[in-house]
Amino acid sequence: MGRVTIQQVAKAANVSPSTVSNLLNGRTERMVPATRERIEAAIAELGYRPNRAARQLRTGRTQTVGLIVPSVGNPFWGAFARELEVAALAVGCSVLLCNSERDPERERRYVEELWEDGVRGIVLCSSLPTLDHLADVVARGLRLVTFDRPAQPGDPDSVVSVSIDNHVGGFLAGSHLTSLGHERLTFVSGSLASVNRTGRFRGFCTALEAVDLDPTAMPLWTGFEDTPFGDVEAAEVGRRAAHALFSGTEEPPTGVVAINDMTALGFCRGLRDQGLRVGSDVSVVGFDDIILADLYDPPLTTIRQPIARMAALALGEVLDDGDREPGRSVLLRPELVVRESSAPPPVGGVPERRTAEVRASDLRASDVSTTDGAVR
Known part of the structure; x- marks a missing residue:
C-alpha cells in the first residue's frame, strides 16, 4: 500500500x-x-x-520547533514541554528542548545552534525584560514566540507573545487572602528581574492597596545571592524563606503568596519544620497549579494557568505561515483554585513554634544547589 x-x-x-x-x-x-x-x-x-521533506520544500521551514525554558527542574516547565510536544506531534512536528536558566548568553547560543540546524521557529519561555540578545537572529527571519511574557517596548515587530495576565494572577492570589481577613502578608520569590514575576508581584500589591493595606510595609522575600531566580532550587528557596521569616523577632505574616507552586511547597515544608500548620496557622497560596499542588497535604491553593491551551496557541503561532498579524499578544486570564492551604488567620496571630526541628541557622549554603550562569 x-x-x-x-x-x-x-x-x-x-x-x-x-x-x-x-x-x-x-x-x-x-x-x-x-x-x-x-x-x-x-x-x-x-x-x-505528513511528508516533512515535501513540506519543508514547499514552505521553506523545517517541521522542528525549538523550545527554550528556564529549567525543567520546575515541574511546570516539564508539563508545558509535554503539552507543546503533544500538540506538535498531532501535526507532524517535533520539539527540541533547551534549558536556559534565564541566562541571556546561554539563550543566544541555543538560538544560534537551532538556527544553524534549520529550525526557524522557537518558543522562548525565560520572560527576560529584553530580547536584545536575540534581535539579530529575529532579523534573519526567526519566528519567535515568547511565552508567559507580554510584548515589551523595544521588542522586534515580528515577535508574538502568548501569556496569562500575571498581574491579574497576583491580584487574585492577594485578594483571596485579604478576603479571608489576612492583614500581615508576604510575597516570596527568587529574583523579580523577569517580566512575569514583576507582573505577579505588582498584582499582589494592587490587591493589598484595594483594601487599604500598604504594600511597602509588607515583607518581600526575593531569595539569596546563591539562588537568584531559583528555577532549579525553587522549593529550597521557599523553605529557607519560611525559616528566615519565622525565626526572627518581628511579627510573622499570617498569609503568604509564592511566585510559583514549587516555592510555595518549599515554604510549606519550612513551616512544618517549625511545627506550624499550613492553612490553620499560616495560609499559603502558590502559582501555576502543577500536579503536586493537589497531591500535597494539605492541598495547595494556587493560581491555575490554562497550560494545554497556551501550548496549543504558542505552537500555532510559531508554525504560522504569515497570515496572522505579527507583533501581537495573546493574553489569557488565570484562575484561582481554592484548596486547604488557605483559611482565615488564626485568632491571636501565628502561634509560637511548637518544635525546633530545623532552625534557619542550620540551613547551610551547601544545602542549596547553585546555578552557574544564571542572571544575577
Missing part, C-alpha cells in the same frame, strides 16, 4: 485538503470541534504521516 496522501484524509473526513492543511499547521482557531475531530479520526484510521 502506498503512502497515504492529504487528499485521501480530506476525502475520508469529508473536508477540503486545505482544511486538513490548516489543522496540520495549527490554524484551528476558526475550525469547529466536530470538523477537527473528523480530520483527526481520519488521520488515525488511515495512518497518515
